Amino acid sequence: MKKIAGAALAALLVLAPPAWATDDPVSGTDFLEACDSKGFAQGWCTGFVQGIAEWMIEDGFAGAIKACVPRSVSVIQLREVAVKFAREHPEMWHQPPRYMIATSIVRTFPCE
Numbered sequence: 001m002k003k004i005a006g007a008a009l010a011a012l013l014v015l016a017p018p019a020w021a022t023d024d025p026v027s028g029t030d031f032l033e034a035c036d037s038k039g040f041a042q043g044w045c046t047g048f049v050q051g052i053a054e055w056m057i058e059d060g061f062a063g064a065i066k067a068c069v070p071r072s073v074s075v076i077q078l079r080e081v082a083v084k085f086a087r088e089h090p091e092m093w094h095q096p097p098r099y100m101i102a103t104s105i106v107r108t109f110p111c112e
Helices: 002-015 020-023 028-036 039-057 075-088 097-108
Strands: none
Touching: 002 020, 020 097, 028 039, 028 075, 028 097, 039 097
């Protein structure tokens, strides 16, 4: 029961962004464009994913969602997980990319 309640809270935190999140200058569309490009923009994409992933692994997303990513998973693999999820969920493109990234990582590497 505790796990179900935690999962429900986590889903609400990830899927229902706060009102201030709409002011974020970077959208999911911007994230995908950066990830699909080469050079600096792709490096920004990779670094963005790495930052969110490390935050989730160390502290948990907003204290509620924690990912258990195996040490053998590279940041490039994490980027590909996030990009794949983003492409499969265009309904989230208007949101800040941190929501798509966090959701993709926790769904792929949940703590059990």
